[in-house]
Amino acid sequence: MRLEHRAFLYGGPEEFLAAAVPFLRAGIEAGEAVVAVVREANRGALRDTLGDDARAVDLYTSEGFYVHPVRTLKDYQRIVAANAPRRVRALAEPVWTGWDDRQLLEWTRYESLINVVFEGSGARALCPYDRASLPEPVIEQARRTHPLLLSERTGGGAGPGEWNERYVDPVSFGTRCDRAQRFDRPGDAEYLPIEDDDLHGLRTFVAERAAAHGVGARAVRNLVTAANEVAANALRHGVPPMGLWIWRDGDEVLCEIADHGLWRPGPLTGFIPPESALDRGFGLWTVRLLVDLMELRSGWDGTFVRLRVRV
């Protein structure tokens, strides 16, 4: 069953409720698993309007649900798996304020990835965008990441929506996101060459430097696990010389592993949740979950994997 992924540009609380409520009620009537993730500001009004029907809806607040894009994908996937074979219907309103440009880019990419991760799930998602308060670029990206747009013409919240001409397929979209990444590195970054497949020394180096930069104990452990995995990948697929840099930039610690090889991660690498630890994609997907952000770049000069952790 195909995913239905619709965006809905609303202009105020009434428009929001006029689309969201029929959408959710249609799911309840059809016996679907109905989930609503909405911003705190919309939560009370939605619950009041749903009345008794609110009990049939799993209600989350966006502020708690949208913290880390790859984790959010995982959480939605868990909801879909836990309810199978029932269809899942989700009202899904991300958080678009309080992020820096890089984080905004990743949340935009997240909306695009929904189309891949849930492709065959049969899930129905309605993503409300507040036309009145969101910056124009966010609205603009919503048109590129949602294959369907909701409109009154096609039946409002309970209707199918209409095909969005400006939709961009997730691989092309991800490639554009990757191109927007900047990969400069300060001169005082500390460097450790990777020459041996015993990575004990690398783990000690990363743990000590990250802790010295003020990263907390749990985040250090996770960064070490992530850096070890990326370095092991470089050793397996890459070409020497290879090495690791670590430095602090503002409130982040960055750890970059580079080699001169041609393992070419695609724009979807590590984003698709694996079925289990047996899947080939388990390693890099886990790396993405363990750090705040993983960025990949491969070019004529090698492959670079950058791990970011907030202090």
Place this chain on the structure above:
Amino acid sequence: MDRYCSYPRPVRDLRPGDHAWLAYANEEERRHVMAGFVRDGLRSGEKVVYLADPDAGADAVPGLPCEHADGLLSVVPFDRGGGAGPEAALEALAAEAARAGPERYRAVRVTADLTWAVRRPGGLATLLDREREWDRLVAPSVRLIAVCQFDRRACDAAALAGLRACHGVRVDPNPEFEDSVLKIVRTFQPTGLSLRGELDASRHTVLDEALSTVLSGAGGREVHLDLAGLGFIDLGAINLLADAAARRRGAGPLVLDSVSPQLRTVMDTVGWSMLPGLRVAGVD
């Protein structure tokens, strides 16, 4: 001399002057450790004297067949039918060791399962007296290595404390693998492996081998992994565990008894459902 503890030593590291005891959890552990003791001796041209029940048959000595056994192995039949005690048993061993001409060998290994001597009414006190005598004989020796075997299930706390006090060395199974970074040890109660140190891609092969050995030997039984002492495990090794569990589908499950904080953090992050077929103590 009475001691408060015996020094733990893997069976491969036993040396002349060691009066050691093995408190085995079950027959599997006993045979595993004693096979190492017998083979190590025979392969390095040492004399091996093994006390066995006369009706124990060909299976009496673990570690056989061994290509070097000719002339080096003496199986001493010992019949306790007449109510003979540990004194007679140890005398028979000592006599055979002496007859072999110890000076002709780099070392003479003697061993007996003395669990029956613990079980006799009032047997512990007699046994401990004899063990002290043996300690005076073996400890200063430059040739003798002695291993006294006991079934731990037959020993109460007093027996264990007494036996510990009169043996300078406690025999442990050989580690399946050991270097400066990682140690893998077989466990017998429960059947499984205990891992200490750090595990990354450079040591996947040794984990794979140790796992295969213990899994194939376990048949349909559960196999337990103790990972509490593993300071680091990489994602590739987690994949390897998942693979072992998947290959075991239908046989006894693979159980994670204890995990380190690092592994717990990883699995809490990705979800324990990423390890299907693996049972984790304390996780639903």
